[in-house]
Amino acid sequence: MAEESDLEIEEAGGSNKKKVIIGGAVGVVVLAVILFFVFSGSEEPVETLSDETTASEAVAQTRSSADVGSALYVAMPRPFVFNVPGASRDRIVQIKVQLLVRGDINEEVAKKHIPLIEGTLLSVFSTTTADELSTSAGKETLRLTALDKVQAAMESVEGSKVVERVLFTGFVMQ
Incomplete structure (x- = not known):
């Protein structure tokens, strides 16, 4: 009887180790995906309108680039x-x-x-x-x-x- 309970404990311990390893691997993959999306954003600076640039000038610039x-x-x-x-x-x-x-x-x-x-x-x-x-x-x-x-x-x-x-x-x- 004691031998059977020892086997069950060892089997249960082995499956817990597998769960921990798989969970850790999934966590690493999820972390890698999150970091990829965070750091792969566009590196182009976002243009903001200064006080000197009016909205109509911005529209004119957009139209001239659309003409090209x-x-x-x-x-x-x-x-x-x-x-x-x-x-x-x-x-x-x-x-x-x-x-x-x-x-x-x-x-x-x-x-x-x-x-x-x-x-x-x-x-x-x-x-x-x-x-x-x-x-x-x-x-x-x-x-x-x-x-x-x-x-x-x-x-x-x-x-x-x-x-x-x-x-x-x-x-x-x-």
């Missing part, structure tokens, strides 16, 4: 597929285009005028030849011409260029 804005990309909904004449034979070209714009306002304006932009790009693309498109310099010239024409079209409609760059994200010539 972050780079946003507006994808044309469909790739452009068109024929181009070549020296030996005509070729079919497929170009996928995205437009680089700055700020949310220009993104919305570009999305609003996608049909105008598509028409302008297609008219520019149709004036090229397969020989020009076979070189990287010819592709770059086409991209810059497309940018000039799109900016001119947007300038006439919206009063600003809106589009900063025309990017070819896919280019296939067969």
Whole structure:
């Protein structure tokens, strides 16, 4: 009988040790997570308005930075597929285009005028030849011409260029 009670005490003591070890490990993990969140906050200083800076000046600063804005990309909904004449034979070209714009306002304006932009790009693309498109310099010239024409079209409609760059994200010539 005494031997059985000693075994029960040893088993109970062993499970208590396991509980203490597991509890300690969980406590360490919780403490590490708390410390991570406390010390991983933003290190950028918070700007406060001084007496000299008024609220209207702060709004003007925000608007000027919004005019510059972050780079946003507006994808044309469909790739452009068109024929181009070549020296030996005509070729079919497929170009996928995205437009680089700055700020949310220009993104919305570009999305609003996608049909105008598509028409302008297609008219520019149709004036090229397969020989020009076979070189990287010819592709770059086409991209810059497309940018000039799109900016001119947007300038006439919206009063600003809106589009900063025309990017070819896919280019296939067969």
